[in-house]
Amino acid sequence: MTLTLEPGVRDARALLNPDDFMAVTATVAKDNPDMGWTMAERVVVEGLKFVAVAADGTERGIAPSRVVDEGWHALILHTAIYKGLCERLGGFVHHYPEPPDSGRYDPEFIDRTMAAIEAAGFPVDQELWRGPDNGIVEVSASCQHAPNCGPIQPMPTPQCLPDPPPPAPSAQQTA
Structure with a gap:
C-alpha cells in the first residue's frame, strides 16, 4: 500500500525502516x-507519532x-529499535505503566496529546484515540495513562560510568 501525504505532513512510518516497522x-x-x-499497522503508526512528540521534550x-x-508497548519490546528511534528523535521516552482504570480517562488529556501530534505535523487517526471503551478495537495492553501517572517525558541519555575497580584480594588470596 502506498501512502500519499499532503505537502508538509509528516509520515510516521518513515521513522522506522520497513523491516523494523514490520517487526513491531x-x-x-x-x-x-x-x-x-x-x-x-495503524496502532504502530499512532504509537510512533506519540513517541515522536514525547521525545522532542517540548510537550508535557x-x-x-x-x-x-499498545503500539508504544510493541516499540518498547523491540529494545534496539526503540533505543535507536528515541536517539533519532532527541530523547529516550520512559514508560510508567498504570493499571487500566476507565475512571481515570480524561478526554481533555487525550485532546491535548492529539493537538501536540498535529502541531508536530502528523495527521491523527482519531478513531484510535477514543476512550478506553472505544468500540473500535480491543487491545491486550493492561495499562491506561492519565495526568496523575508517572511523567511521560524524555530523559537525558545516561552517561556510562567507568567499570568499578576489581575487588581487593581477600586474606586467603594474599597468603
Whole structure:
C-alpha cells in the first residue's frame, strides 16, 4: 500500500525502516490475535507519532490512548529499535505503566496529546484515540495513562560510568 501525504505532513512510518516497522507490527498482531494486520499497522503508526512528540521534550502532560499504548508497548519490546528511534528523535521516552482504570480517562488529556501530534505535523487517526471503551478495537495492553501517572517525558541519555575497580584480594588470596 502506498501512502500519499499532503505537502508538509509528516509520515510516521518513515521513522522506522520497513523491516523494523514490520517487526513491531508483527508484535502488535501476535499480542492481539483478533486484530487484523491493517489495524496493527495503524496502532504502530499512532504509537510512533506519540513517541515522536514525547521525545522532542517540548510537550508535557501527554499520554497515549489505551489503543495507541499498545503500539508504544510493541516499540518498547523491540529494545534496539526503540533505543535507536528515541536517539533519532532527541530523547529516550520512559514508560510508567498504570493499571487500566476507565475512571481515570480524561478526554481533555487525550485532546491535548492529539493537538501536540498535529502541531508536530502528523495527521491523527482519531478513531484510535477514543476512550478506553472505544468500540473500535480491543487491545491486550493492561495499562491506561492519565495526568496523575508517572511523567511521560524524555530523559537525558545516561552517561556510562567507568567499570568499578576489581575487588581487593581477600586474606586467603594474599597468603
